[in-house]
Structure formats: structure tokens, C-alpha cells
Amino acid sequence: MSGQENSVSKNLANLKAKAEDEPIASFLDMRLLELSEGYARVAMKLKPEYINFNGMVFGGIIMSLADQAFAYGTNSVISPNVASQFNIHFVATAGVDDELIAECRVVRVGRRVCISEMTVTNQNGKLIAKATGTTIPLVQNQV
Amino acid sequence: MSGQENSVSKNLANLKAKAEDEPIASFLDMRLLELSEGYARVAMKLKPEYINFNGMVFGGIIMSLADQAFAYGTNSVISPNVASQFNIHFVATAGVDDELIAECRVVRVGRRVCISEMTVTNQNGKLIAKATGTTIPLVQNQV
Amino acid sequence: MSGQENSVSKNLANLKAKAEDEPIASFLDMRLLELSEGYARVAMKLKPEYINFNGMVFGGIIMSLADQAFAYGTNSVISPNVASQFNIHFVATAGVDDELIAECRVVRVGRRVCISEMTVTNQNGKLIAKATGTTIPLVQNQV
Amino acid sequence: MSGQENSVSKNLANLKAKAEDEPIASFLDMRLLELSEGYARVAMKLKPEYINFNGMVFGGIIMSLADQAFAYGTNSVISPNVASQFNIHFVATAGVDDELIAECRVVRVGRRVCISEMTVTNQNGKLIAKATGTTIPLVQNQV
Secondary structure, three states, X not given: OOHHHHHHHHHHHHHHHHHOOOHHHHHOOEEEEEEEOOEEEEEEEOOHHHEOOOOOEOHHHHHHHHHHHHHHHHXXXXXXXXXXXXXXXXXXXXXXXXXXXXXXXXXXXXXXXXXXXXXXXXXXXXXXXXXXXEEEEOOOOOO | OOHHHXXXXXXXXXXXXXXXXXXXXXXXXXXXXXXXXOEEEEEEEXXXXXXXXXXXXXXXXXXXXXXXXXXXXXXXXXXXXXXXXXXXXXXXXXXXXXXXXXXXXXXXXXXXXXXEEEEEEOOOOOEEEEEEEEEEEOOOOOO | OOHHHHHHHXXXXXXXXXXXXXXXXXXXXXXXXXXXXXXXXXXXXXXHHHEOOOOOXXXXXXXXXXXXXXXXXXXXXXXXXXXXXXXXXEOOOOOOOOEEEEEEEEEEOOOOOEEEEEEEEOOOOOEEEXXXXXXXXXXXXXX | OOXXXXXXXXXXXXXXXXXXXXXXXXXXXXXXXXXXXXXXXXXXXXXXXHEOOOOOXXXXXXXXXXXXXHHHHHHOOOOOEEEEXXXXXXXXXXXXXXXXXXXXXXXXXXXXXEEEEEEEEOOOOOEEEEEEEXXXXXXXXXX
């Protein structure tokens, strides 16, 4: 195993360990399903607590799930890698009984800035939202 | 009081009533502080549960607070008025003991689309995030 | 051919005819290469006139090319279909001798709002920019 | 005059000199009206060449004007300071005879990332578009 591969493996193992003890993941019941270099998949079971005043699933919950995949995906290539910007398009409404899946794919890895794409789908693969975002590596050494 | 004013007052009163019994507002402990036509202000006390794997306040929580102001602000002019798009810039990190305030100002009210601006600040008025968003009125009658 | 197919064909033929006589397409030397329902591809040869004060290709030119694909792609499903919002990530710098290609894919077609994705690549397929956008159908009849 | 002030003055003078000989500014007939630290104002007279296939002023032209203010505003604080992301909301249509003004205000200056806000108005002060954007300083020395 090369030094580079070794470093990537260590970073992924480190992130997975952190994921098991993450306060916001417990609070929002988000589970990291898959993590590889430049990719993350996260699940969340919706709950009645997430309903807003219009009787719909709160947009901030959808954004939180996308943001969690974004955080893991971007930190899989460089860590810490902090969000500077996030844009989301809501494509379809989610149902309160849905189990949602968010995926993040890092499109560009740079020393100064990374760009990523996220999708949120439901248990049937229906597209719920699409997002993109900008992250800034705090330490400018690629893992 | 004109019919138009009457209708606006009824809509605002209706929204405030809904705000008192909103599941996501209870779950995330968000309080509607002020609501007028085209404007909303919402508060949230941060908690240790909101910390992410990097030891920082989770971005999805900041987005949720901005989204709540966005929802009330846009529904104050037309209701229901559903988010189609949301873009946020994270300006400074929040502290876990912060009490955050989000404000929404509706920039453009249209029959087909509304555009809004949001800010998130902490208890000292420090800017934490800026956001903008697009909403679509489901019923094309302005309140 | 069904009435629906006929209507789509007429709309595409109509758009292609308009494309041959479009002032901004001539001014920026943009060529519509392909148009089908929900998809458009547009080319632009870069020129020394597009250089900015830092000696780089002006971002507004990249955005213009993406916007042209966006306009054709979205008007291929509903016309007129007017841009309300556009977000772009600049992934790599373009060279002044590049011939750029922008593609638009409509992700969601709705009566009230459409959501699209755009990419800009150079003659070697290198990714230059990614964008997403929101359009509002002015007449609420799908073609 | 302190060294810091001197450096800012030199950077502004340098930018103004570059603005007089900028290819894209000539091509799109954009004039830098005002430049100070963290602020720029740029004007553009619309032309019949800017009309698109729907008979409206092309969105890419509005974006180009906003992008030019963005470039000058962000380079007034750190130079070179390159756009990574740009989001725009189209608020009202422009007329082909309009003279548009774009303003940029830098909201946050950081060593790693800057965030800015732009507005586009017409000759009567009517709001045409609002935008925000992310720039990355290429050299991490603040001017």
C-alpha cells in the first residue's frame, strides 16, 4: 500500500469512527451507509416531528440530510473541509413516512476549494432534491 | 379597514396560530419572534446535540433556522408559498452556546414566484450566514 | 403522430427557427448544435475580446454560454419559460483558444416551475463549470 | 499614510489602470464608475444585439454586468481573487433601452474565501436582479 493510499485509508477510518459518536447524527437519526474517497451516502427516516405549519416535511430537514452527505463526502478527500456555500433545488415533496437517502459526489478537489453535488431520493428512488456546494479545506494538505 | 388589509391581517393571524402548534418548531426549539407582511424573525438557542463530527455547529441547523424565517416570511405575503430553491453562504462559525436569530425579507412578490433574502446573526449581531431563496405560490391568489 | 407529439415537434421546430435569427446568438457567436425535448447543446468559440483584467476568460462569458443552453433546454419543454434563478460553480479556467460546449438537461418539468442542470466543457471534454437553474413557465400549458 | 493604506491605494490604482484597457469591458461596453475597498459600481447601456429568441434581454448579459462588478469589488480587497461560485435571482425584466447599473459589496473578506453581494438596477433605480458569490484569493496575502 502506498503512502498516499495509506493516508486515504486512515482518513476514511477516522471519519467512520467519528460518525459513530456524532451528536447531530444521533439527534436527527442520520446513518452513514457508505463512505469512500469523494463519495458518501447517508439515510434518514422521516418523523412526524419534522412536519411544518403547512403540513409538509420541513425543508430544513431535507437540507440537513443533504448537508450530512456533503460533510462526509467532502471530508473523505480533505479533512477538515468546511462548507462555505450550499444551493438546493426542491424537486418533489417527501412524505412523512419516507426513508430518505442523500448521496454526495465531490466533483472537483482543489487545494483551495472543493465543489460537490448532492441528491436526495426516497425509498423508491424518486428524486426529492438536488444540491451543490462549495467547501474550503482548512489545512491545505490533501490527505 | 379595506378588504385587502383585512385579508392580510387574517393571513398573519392564521400563520401565528399555526406557529404555536408546529411540530418542527418544537423539535428544533425555534421561536417566531416577529411577523409582518413580507418579514419574519425567528430565534433558536443552540444545543450540544447540534455539534457535528468536526466539533462545529452542524450547517444543516443554521440552514434550518434560515429556512424557518424564509417559510414564515414568504407565507406572510401568499400562503401556501412553497420553497423551490435556497442558497446559503456561511460567513462565520457559530458557537454552541449562541442564540441565533434569522430574519427573512421578501424582495419580490409575484403571482408566479417570490424571491427572499435571509440573514442569520448571533446574540451580538455578528453575521453568521446570508441566504436567498425562491418560493412558488401554490394558489395564485395574493392574500 | 399523436397530438402531444405533434405539439412537441412544432415547438422544437419553432425554437430552431428562432435560433437562426437570434441577436444575442450572433453577437456572442453561439451555435445551437442539438435540441430535443428537455435537452440542448450549444457551442461557443472563445475570442481575445473575452479576456478580463486578470488575463483570464471573463466569467460572464462562461455564464452566458451556460445560460443559452439553459434557455433552449427549458423552452424545449414549455415556451416561453423564463429564468428566475441560476447558480454556477466554476470548476476550471478556460483557455482563450478553447471551443466551449454547454449542455442543459431539464431535471424536473412542472406547470409552475422547472429545474435544470447545465455543464460547460472544453473541446477535450474537460469540465469548466456546472450550473443549475429555476425557470417559470409564463403560460401554464405544457407543450 | 500607513503601509496598509498605501498598499490598498496601490491596489485600487492598479485595478483602475487595468480597467481602462480591459478587452471584455470594451466588448460589452461596461464602464467602471466607482471603486473603493470592498465596493464597485459598473454601468452598461443595453443594445438590440442583446435580445434573445423570446424577444427579451438575454440573462447572460445581466449576469455579465453583475459579474463585472463582482470582479472589481472582490479584487479591490485581494487581487487576484477568482470567482468560484455565483448565484443570481432575476427580479424584473430589463428593457432594451435601459442603462443598467451593477453594484458589488464584499460581505466577508477572508484569507481563504470572500463572499459578496451584487445588485443590478436600471436607470430609474428599479431592481432587476440580485446576486451573491464566492471568490478564492489566489495569493493568500491580503492587500
